[in-house]
Amino acid sequence: MRQGEFQWLRRRCLLLAAAMMVQWCAGVMVPMSDDVLGLMAFKAGLHDPTEALRSWREDDASPCAWAGIVCDRVTGRVSELNLVGFSLIGQIGRGLIKLDELQTLNLSFNNLTGSIDAEVARLPMLRKLNVSNNQLNGVITPLFMNNNSLVLLDLSNNAMTGPMAEDFFTSCQSLVSLYLVGNSLNGSIPASVGSCFQLTDLSLAHNLLSGEIPGELGQLPNLVDIDLSHNMLTGTIPAELGALKSLTSLSLMDNKLTGSIPAQLSNCGGMLAMDVSQNSLSGTLPPELQSLTSLALLNGRNNMLTGDFPPWLGHLNRLQVLDFATNRFTGAVPTSLGQLQVLQVLDLSGNLLLGTIPVDIGSCMRLQSLDLSNNNLTGSIPPELLALNVQFLNVAGNGFTGNFPAVGPGDCPFLQFLDVSENNLEGPLLPQIGQCSNLVAVNFSGNGFSSFIPAELGNLASLTLLDLSNNAMYGVIPPSLGSAARLTVLDLHRNKLGGVIPFQLGSCSALAFLNLAQNLLNGPMPGTLTNLTSLAFLDLSSNNLTGDIPPGFENMKSLQKVNISFNHLTGPIPNSGAFSNPSEVSGNPGLCGNLIGVACPPGTPKPIVLNPNSTSLVHVKREIVLSISAIIAISAAAVIAVGVILVTVLNIRAQTRAQRNARRGIESVPQSPSNEHLSLGRLVLYKLPQKANNQDWLAGSAQALLNKHDEIGRGGFGTVYRAILPDGNIVAVKKLLVSSLVKTQEEFEREVNLLGKISHQNLVTLQGYYWTSQLQLLVYDYVPNGNLYRRLHERRDGEPPLRWEDRFKIALGTALGLGHLHHGCHPQVIHYNLKSTNILLSHNNVVRISDYGLAKLLPALDSYVMSSKFQSALGYMAPEFACPSLRITEKCDVYGFGVLLLELVTGRRPVEYMEDDVVILCDHVRALLEEGRPLSCVDSHMNSYPEDEVLPVIKLGLICTSHVPSNRPSMEEVVQILELIRPILNARGT
Template sequence: MALRMARRREGEMTQMCSAGGRGVGCRGLGQGSSMCCCCWNLAVGVFLLLLLLASGAAGSGMRSGNAPRISDEVMALLVFKAGVIDPNSVLSSWNDIDMDPCHWTGITCSSATGRVTDITLVGLSLSGTIARALVKLEELQTLTLANNNFTGPLNGELAEFSDLKVLNVSHNALSGSIPASFGSAGNLYALDLSNNAFTGTLPPELFSYNCQSLRIVSVSVNSLEGPIPASIGSCFEVQSLNFSYNSLSGKIPDGIWALESLLDIDLSFNLLTGQIPVGVGFLKNLTSLRLQSNNLSGGVPAELGNCGLLEHLVLNNNSLIGELPIQLGNLKSLVTFNVRDNFLSGSVPSWVVNMTFIRELNLASNGFSGQIPSFIGFLYQLSSIDLSANNFSGPVPHEMMTLQNLQYVSLSDNSLTGVIPPFLSGCGSLLSIDLSRNLFDGSFPAQIMSCSNLQHINLAENMLSSSVPEEIGFMPGLQLLDVSSNQLLGPIPSTLGNATQIRVLRLQRNNFSGPIPAELGNSTLLIELNLSENNLSGPIPLELGKLADLEMLDLSHNSFSGVIPEGLGLLTKLVVIDVSHNQLQGPIPTDGIFSQMNTTAFEQNAGLCGTAVNISCTTFPNPLIIDPNDPNAIPGTLSPLFRSKRSQTILSVSAITAISAAAAIALGVIMVTLLNMYAQTRRRSNIFTIDSDPQSPSAAEMAMGKLVMFTRRSDPKSDDWMASAHAILNKDCEIGRGGFGTVFKAILAHGETVAVKKLMVQSLVKSQGEFEKVVHMLGNVKHPNLVGLQGYYWTDQLQLLVYDYVPNGNLYSQLHERREDEPPLSWRLRFRIALGTALGLAHLHHGCVPSLIHYDVKSSNVLLDDEYEARISDYSLAKLLPKLDTYVMSSKMQSALGYMAPEFACQSLKITEKCDVYGFGVLLLELVTGRRPVEYMEDDVVILCDFVRALLDEGRALSCVDSKLLSFPEDEVLPIIKLGLICTSQVPSNRPSMAEVVQILELIRPLVESRGS
């Protein structure tokens, strides 16, 4: 009876939920809470089911004296199932009709006792929560719920299983802190909590004296912070530790190195600092040590040489210094040795030859020098070698090219000289070779064609001076060929049309001559074709219109003639085209990308016409030729052929007289029109009001300038510009000043409001041609989170940029210059601004071809529109400057201090998109703390990112949150703080890309929007 009542109650609640009704317990929940009500009712129903079943079992037991304890396990499993969403009905066998759960999906029972020992539900698309009812399974030894979508916290009561040996809930969406109670599970063998959303610290109790059975611990890919507990040294039998991809900080505890049973340590992608402890010598069984992408310093410990079984030593992306110790020569079992992106120096040590099993050798981006030793050729198992971005010099040893297992070779960015060594027949395994940016000379290495499986060939920026062999086109797997910036000559091999897998072909800045082979149209997978700055001639082949995947085409600075094929306008994926500085003629196509391109893409082609170059394609009628010797000639028709000069009369004398009279009348009309225009121009110039700046140009100078507007709604021939010009020069309309100039608000004659930036760096701005090329490129950049560039104005004395007007000022003013009576920005607005800024920067980095760097990311360059959506301004304006590095460190950019990445001050480091990521990280911390990036005290200077990082190390990160935020969600703010600190890593490669930043923020956004605050 009790069971039937419970089932009926559960069925009623489920039916009510499915009907969207509201029942008992719904009062006070408010409108729109039927789902809440249903969950409440269902929970009540399940609780009653459990209660009634328990009471029934107890009553039966009192009557019979031998209650079947298996019913407790059935109840526990059914309650667990009630909290699970099972879209594929994989748990359909779990029902109370079959009272023996040992036959249910994923359940294993003991043959001796019949009790449940294993629950294994892996990759079944299950979601919901993990019910605490499982604690009723008193003999459970294995609980594996990996690769599902479970959410909510992990209940610490699961640690009460006295026999639990394996707990694997990896690859779910569990959150909250890791329960410390699992440290008391004395029989626990494997604990895998990886790939979830756990936060907080690693509890020291997790590694208490009871952890003697623990062998495997993985908490990788979570959001854990704080130090690695020193108590880890108590788990003497542990074999594998994986704490990677978190935000753990502090030093590596010395106790780890006393764990003699350790086989595998992975602490990579954290915020660990300090030196690698020298106690490593105890780890004689260690086979894998991964410490990459941290902030570790000091040298590589010589004691590592005592780990004779070590197979994988990965220390890249840290701040390690000095030379590699000779003791590492004892690591004869090494398969992977990676110290990329550190500050190591010296030559390649001779002991490397002892690593006869090594497959990956990566010394890139350090300060190694000297010659590449020939003994590299004795590492017969080597499949990947990367020595790029060092100071190696001299020739490449021929022995390296004899390695028959070699797949990836990168020697780029060094000072290697001589000819490229021959590739022998043993290179059939080679997939990629990068020898770019060296000093190689001589011929293109013809033997390279013997590497039949080669996919990527990069020989750019050397001094190669031969032709490219025709055989290059017969490499079936070739995907990238980059021989740009050499001295190669001769024709482009027509056989490249046979390379049907090629996607990137870069031949620019060479001495290639002759036509473009029409056969290139057969390489239909091409996405980038760059033939610029050569001596190519002839027409642009119609066959290029077959390259349906083409995204970038650069034919500039050659001697091409003829017309631009209409078929290029039909390439829907084409986003960049440049045919400037040629001898092309005829109309520019208007389809596809051509309708969006600016003048710079077509400049220096005297014969081109069309809207893109503001030249009308006027069609002149053929001359009227009447043949008097043709008896069938009809007056006013064309003669079929020119017979002889004497037998043809072009026009009669009377016709010529009439035309001359008409021409004279037309000339008079034109002169009168010009005089009227001149008078009108003078009248318009009289309305200008020039400001008191003695360097301001006169109105006449402005009238002689070049105005180009990109948007169709803004007609450069209208009076809008002239009518608003006085506002540009009126200080009363000034709305901002920055490192690049002064910004004015202007209203055009038709009512549109624009922002006009008057550049203040006239002496630094490039030539007009270079200026227009950059501005036209920026005018093509469109994104909702970028301030649109509408046009520009140029004279030698004055350069103006016309932007969309954004009404709510900039983020810096909203954060730091608000009046006391103005409410502060809410957390929800701050998050939305952060996400919008990230989306805008991600578009510059990943959505533009070529990618664009902002160079000056700061809160004053983040404008806010009517809806307080972020709009980034001043992006890539530094491209207007001939010497970016000099300008960046000048007083013009002092307002960016605190936002500037360390590499700006180091000429040996490249300026990349990661500089913008650094500035964005500071901006994130600025949004959270409400503090300026740099604050000057009486006797101290506080750098924001250092200040926040110190608080995080002390476990007090939330104490830095803006005091004006009276309430804020810790589970949203804390990840933002950590993201800001990761973005401001001193090592550029440790910073995420803006695309990754957007992904992280998108994961947080549902929480923000659901709370609505």
């Protein structure tokens, strides 16, 4: 018996003995009641950190006045035990079997662990059992057999495992509601579910269920809500579901369903919501569905539906959400959609739609989001769209022509995001665009606009992004843009702009990305640009600029990259990390300095040179771990503005381009390669049996990958799919994107073989690879429980937040995994792309780091890699990534790990858009530390946390994100520091 179990048993026995002694000494002649005895035994197995059960006293004759207890008025026995959200820790003890008249047991939203005792689950009068949102585990099958009284069973958001036996539902005649969401159940859904004749709600979402959806569900006349989403279900949608006259909600999203949507669903006349998105459904939309006149939500995005987009959808006049993005619909956008008076979201992006945008859509007065991007639409943009209440309007990546519509009085009252990029629009940009006073992001790039830049754009108080690049804009840059205080990205490159760069741009205090390249600008570089304390990227190349580079650039700690090539600049080049690439100052014969090996004339001020080998910096690193003052000293020099650039470019400017590039990447590979072609590839599996039929498996799987079958995620280096080997093993298969950038087969295999030798409990194991000249696949262990990003930022309804103990465990596991890559692998492996989406979590939150070392599969860490592969590492990138002259070392991973530490402590994303600002997590925490209140940043969702552990972790995170790479500790040192904190945890018995 383990020591913890012994202590629990000892405490329980002492408590019960003390209770009986008190009653005996008090002269109580009746023994302790079964209810009191059972509840006190139950309490003895719990830790009650908030003292929610302080009213439970063993000397009470009855528990009916205790917190969370309801008794039957006639019998006086406990009929309901309701301890929702009491923050209880421990296990569900067998003492509850004494409550033989218990009807309702609700222990949801606590921190209970262990398994559920079968005798408790089968209490004779138990009707409602809710233990959702805990950390319970165990196999589900034996628990609920032979219980004929249960009406409600909710085990959602636990860690229950195993398949449901075929006779799992044989005793469910009384069951009305069944919720098993968010566990790790596998196997198929038993056909015996058809015997649950009273069932109204069935929710099995977010599990690992496979097999087909049983048609026996169609035998349940009272079913109202079916949620089987986020599983691995295959086969077709059963036509038998059409017999469910009471069905109002059907959610089958994110499975592997194939075939067409059955026309029989039209018989579910009361249907309010149908979500079949993220499957592999094909065929056309059956016209019979137009009888579902109560539908408010219809979502079929990310499938392979074909045919002309049906006009009859416009007759479903209660639709609020209509989403069929990323399918293969053809034909025109139906004019009948204008009849949808309550429609709020319309997304038909990523299809093959033709023709014009019907002006009738302007009648959808409640429309808030309209996305028709990445189709083949032509004609002009109807002015009626700007008169709507739309907040998000995206028509990028089409073939629209003509002028951008004029804005009239009262138009665009709520418009915030406007993207018309990559079309064939032309003509002037009218000043009236400045009347759209709520605009946050404006993207007109990649068109043929020809006019002055409207000065009125400077009046947009909320403007964050303005992209007019790749047009034919002329005239001067309006000085009024200096009034756009929130402007973060200004991109005007590849136009015909002349005149000088207005000094007023130096007033755009939030500006982080400024690109004025490839214009006709002249005059000097304005010295006011050095006032931009957030500026990280500056490109003034290919203009006619003259004069010296203004002093002050070497003091801009935020500045990471500068390109001033091909101008007529003179004088010394600043000695700054931002001026580190000779090619980015080339084409200026008058420049001089160490960077280009040209000595400056006598009398020219020499740039300041700092000693990079100064031992004082190392000493600061060693002594700063637990020193607040030293942290402040470092943080004053550390402004991480790369995240600002990336978050803006990723979330606004590159949103549609990324989607379009990914789509083109898929289209660049043959859609139906023959097995003969694929068989020419090389398949290597390191540790799994290399059976002959594995080759056939991979050929079939490659075909499926190209059809996006089995897709489970996408990242900077490729798309990941779930696959099953012939021997039944489940693996994750990553299809590398942009095959032209992958090295030769010899180089590819050399790098992959090195990765295949790496083995560590905190790393996802590479099982093998597949190579052809057109297709490269990596085969990994499959980790089923999602990633850290989802657990922190996309928690499901009712899912408890991560406890501090779990967060610390994740931090230590990540440090151990990175430490092995840096110090346990020869040659050393650098991750290059560390972020919370690459921290996978297996059972009990054991960390498995994925995507390590993949940058080595590309020819070089060049600008393409920076812009295309690392965009998703938002906010995690070390500053030196933007400086090509600086060597990329393992200290870049240490920086990303520091951001992860702060993300774990605060529960916030590395970069966040607020209503009035862009918040960089590192800067935010440093500022709070300087103000003397660092713990105010701790995630408020954690009910309790030890300050003496959290504060050192915050400090460690800030040290790891130091602006100077040499000031960051090694991962070996990080592990040692975390292990100094870990005994504090052990002393508490956690």
